[in-house]
Amino acid sequence: MDYNVVSVSGGKDSTAVLLLALERNAPNLKAVFADTGNEHPITYDYLEYLDKKVHPITIVKADFTEDLNRRSDYIQNHWLEEGKSQYEIDKAVEALKPTGNPFLDLCLYKGRFPSPRAAFCTKMLKKEVIDQQVFSPLLTEGYDVNSWVGVRADESPRRAALKVSEFAKDLKGSKLWIYRPVLKWTAQDCFNLHKKHGIEPNPLYKMGMSRVGCMPCMQCRKTELLEISKRFPEEFERIKNWEERVSNASKRGSATFFPAKADELGKYPKIDTVISNLKYKQSYEFQEELFEPMCSSVYGLCE
Numbered sequence: 001m002d003y004n005v006v007s008v009s010g011g012k013d014s015t016a017v018l019l020l021a022l023e024r025n026a027p028n029l030k031a032v033f034a035d036t037g038n039e040h041p042i043t044y045d046y047l048e049y050l051d052k053k054v055h056p057i058t059i060v061k062a063d064f065t066e067d068l069n070r071r072s073d074y075i076q077n078h079w080l081e082e083g084k085s086q087y088e089i090d091k092a093v094e095a096l097k098p099t100g101n102p103f104l105d106l107c108l109y110k111g112r113f114p115s116p117r118a119a120f121c122t123k124m125l126k127k128e129v130i131d132q133q134v135f136s137p138l139l140t141e142g143y144d145v146n147s148w149v150g151v152r153a154d155e156s157p158r159r160a161a162l163k164v165s166e167f168a169k170d171l172k173g174s175k176l177w178i179y180r181p182v183l184k185w186t187a188q189d190c191f192n193l194h195k196k197h198g199i200e201p202n203p204l205y206k207m208g209m210s211r212v213g214c215m216p217c218m219q220c221r222k223t224e225l226l227e228i229s230k231r232f233p234e235e236f237e238r239i240k241n242w243e244e245r246v247s248n249a250s251k252r253g254s255a256t257f258f259p260a261k262a263d264e265l266g267k268y269p270k271i272d273t274v275i276s277n278l279k280y281k282q283s284y285e286f287q288e289e290l291f292e293p294m295c296s297s298v299y300g301l302c303e
């Protein structure tokens, strides 16, 4: 017997995939959402809407409690001999107390935020969590699993190179397959399927967001970042607070949400500086993107 698992993000593509799986009467259908802890409240509300109107959604999330405790022990046992002061050690140990928010706890553990070059977030907050909490138990029980993923070829060159269907792994004789049924679809095709089923898209699309996922994603567009700062200033307050906490836990004493060049004093700009620089630049130059255009993960778990 097979299980069909749809990874839902709250975005248009994965919602279209869920609707498609229902249209095709995919047997033993499971919809799964990996909660990063860095989503907008509107997305959490939208997932509740999908859960009631479309199909029940199982929420899974990473837990970094053991990693944080291990890191805390390491700091207490080694930082003094590595040249750190007792004040810095106490500050880091205090910062490393688990918060239960996967995104924040992961960054505290790493002592940094993810970046386009070190995009450990998708892997550790989504892919591995779904693997460990959903796929592996089913495979171990002897079921084959089809993993339905909402990626589209026109999102990025990496995604364009993917196949519609491919074998992923074998566990104790059970097989995991990846299936990307909307790979050749346009964004409009996905919205059309919502309409056909009388399902509203995530309201964030009507608020200037071109994608739905972390709020903000460390790879989001410059224009989108400004839109978020205007519409959802509370999200930036949250990130400001996270920058403070992760800085306290980091060995170099500084961590910024967005990767950027250091200023003339060798300091890396925190999120409020990034936003005010963008607002300043907006007045006379605004053509190129400061960051990578979008998350180009091949896992298809971030839109």
Ligand code: SF4
Pocket: 036, 038, 114, 119, 121, 122, 125, 213, 214, 216, 217, 218, 219, 295, 301, 302, 303
């Ligand atoms: S949406 Fe962006 S920040 Fe969030 S997990 Fe994906 S790549 Fe990382």
